[in-house]
Amino acid sequence: MGLVMSKNIEVLSDKNALIARALQLILSRMKTAIQQRGLFTIALSGGSTPKPLYEVIAQQQLPWDKIHVFWGDERYVPPHHPDSNQLMARNVWLSKVGIPEENIHSMPTNDSEPRIAAAKYEQHLQDFFRSTSENFPALDIVLLGMGDDAHTASLFPQTEALSVDNRLITVGHKDGNMRLTFTYPFINAARCVMFIVGGVNKRSALAKVFAPEADNYQYPSRLIKPQGELWWLLDEAAGSELTS
Numbered sequence: 001m002g003l004v005m006s007k008n009i010e011v012l013s014d015k016n017a018l019i020a021r022a023l024q025l026i027l028s029r030m031k032t033a034i035q036q037r038g039l040f041t042i043a044l045s046g047g048s049t050p051k052p053l054y055e056v057i058a059q060q061q062l063p064w065d066k067i068h069v070f071w072g073d074e075r076y077v078p079p080h081h082p083d084s085n086q087l088m089a090r091n092v093w094l095s096k097v098g099i100p101e102e103n104i105h106s107m108p109t110n111d112s113e114p115r116i117a118a119a120k121y122e123q124h125l126q127d128f129f130r131s132t133s134e135n136f137p138a139l140d141i142v143l144l145g146m147g148d149d150a151h152t153a154s155l156f157p158q159t160e161a162l163s164v165d166n167r168l169i170t171v172g173h174k175d176g177n178m179r180l181t182f183t184y185p186f187i188n189a190a191r192c193v194m195f196i197v198g199g200v201n202k203r204s205a206l207a208k209v210f211a212p213e214a215d216n217y218q219y220p221s222r223l224i225k226p227q228g229e230l231w232w233l234l235d236e237a238a239g240s241e242l243t244s
């Protein structure tokens with residue numbers, strides 16, 4: 001595993017400033033990716049925090065045919081279920097722009113066995129990136145959130161998913177509910193990993209994630225040490241104690 005290239009922590013004044021900064025970084029990395037490689041790949045996070053970001057991305061004039069959207073995690077529910085991460089992104093962003101359906105790489109959730117769905121999505125990624133099982137593909141951006149238990153994607157504290165280091169996708173679970181998730185080494189292979197974290201309820205988890213020593217299995221966001229850029233974008237409510 002290579003060295004972490006750069007770690008950037010920014011505390012923005014409020015949620016609007018947080019979203020504006022995330023948008024600026026995404027657009028800049030998108031421009032570079034399209035200039036250098038002809039396409040831009042991004043993995044989305046779910047939950048509530050990124051919704052206003054997706055709404056504002058939908059308002060941009062972008063080369064949609066060159067943009068490929070994946071998900072870093074998904075709740076194991078049908079695509080129209082209110083908990084579905086892809087449903088939220090489709091409703092506020094993807095259904096509102098001219099992105100080709102084949103550029104939307106949603107996680108499959110229709111197999112009776114989530115393990116089979118995880119293997120299918122992994123194969124889809126390997127085929128798309130033309131990588132091999134020894135070679136983890138690098139997305140241009142992996143967007144992440146963080147729960148108040150320090151989980152990220154669907155890598156929850158003290159779960160088996162945290163020890164999977166030889167796959168791209170595995171099965172996670174929260175309170176007995178199954179999920180699909182990128183594994184931590186796959187996230188770490190990205191060119192840029194961007195956490196977007198807001199709200200006072202995230203403060204104590206952030207303190208543990210940034211502590212010089214703490215249990216990685218109790219605070220899974222600590223496992224994220226990408227080979228490319230690492231951004232922690234925080235609003236004042238979440239991040240003020242980190243800078244004081």
Ligand SMILES: O=C1O[C@H](COP(=O)(O)O)[C@@H](O)[C@H](O)[C@H]1O
Nearest residue numbers: 045046047048049145146147153
């Ligand atoms: O369950 C999830 O939660 C995290 C954090 O969500 P937030 O609502 O606190 O922003 C999210 O990053 C993850 O993708 C999602 O499945």
